Amino acid sequence: MEVILKEDVANLGHRGDVVKVADGYGRNFLLPRKLALQATAANKAVIEQMKAAAARRSATEKVQAEALLAQLEPVVLTFTRKSGESGHLFGSVTSADIASELAAKGFDIDRRKIVLGDAIKALGNHEVSVKLHREVTAHVKVKVTGEAGEETATEAPAETAAAE
Missing domain, CATH: 3.10.430.100 (Ribosomal protein L9, C-terminal domain)
Incomplete structure (x- = not known):
């Protein structure tokens, strides 16, 4: 089963990656927890928009993390x-x-x-x-x-x- 990751998943991939996973892992873990979408043609078209939004979000999270780093x-x-x-x-x-x-x-x-x-x-x-x-x-x-x-x-x- 191919899925598109909506969030970073440890040992699997980052946001926006298209990965191949076992059917049970995708159906029972990733999809119910909204960590991934099925990799259909329509979802693959939406992924480009998600990647742009994820890049912007990641940039702001990185700035916040660097500010927290200076405090820690x-x-x-x-x-x-x-x-x-x-x-x-x-x-x-x-x-x-x-x-x-x-x-x-x-x-x-x-x-x-x-x-x-x-x-x-x-x-x-x-x-x-x-x-x-x-x-x-x-x-x-x-x-x-x-x-x-x-x-x-x-x-x-x-x-x-x-x-x-």
Whole structure:
């Protein structure tokens, strides 16, 4: 089945592309979600208008993404997590955590745009990519620190034993 994509679809194509997909994928996923149109003669004529509109929309989205990039570059996100003695976290910092922290700072970014190979599971400074647009990627600094209570908890029993 040939379809014309109305939106960018990961691992398939960009807006306006004519792609060949499996019948079930097209019928059950792309068409009901309005991500694509069937590639008929009439729709192929309409695609030229869609491409022009998509190019204009993409240009404005890119300008907005570049403006957001300038605002995101100086941002440093700090997370405090419980960790073991070797600096390995008991939990992790995920893209959802980063998205919620960015939302707290006034940035509305979907967690799916945050690119993490794996969740952050170690203390220290990390750099996370945020895909704002197809051509614009921001890099946000993430600092993960251990909880302050952990150091005092490990020191406290030693002090109590010395006092006795």
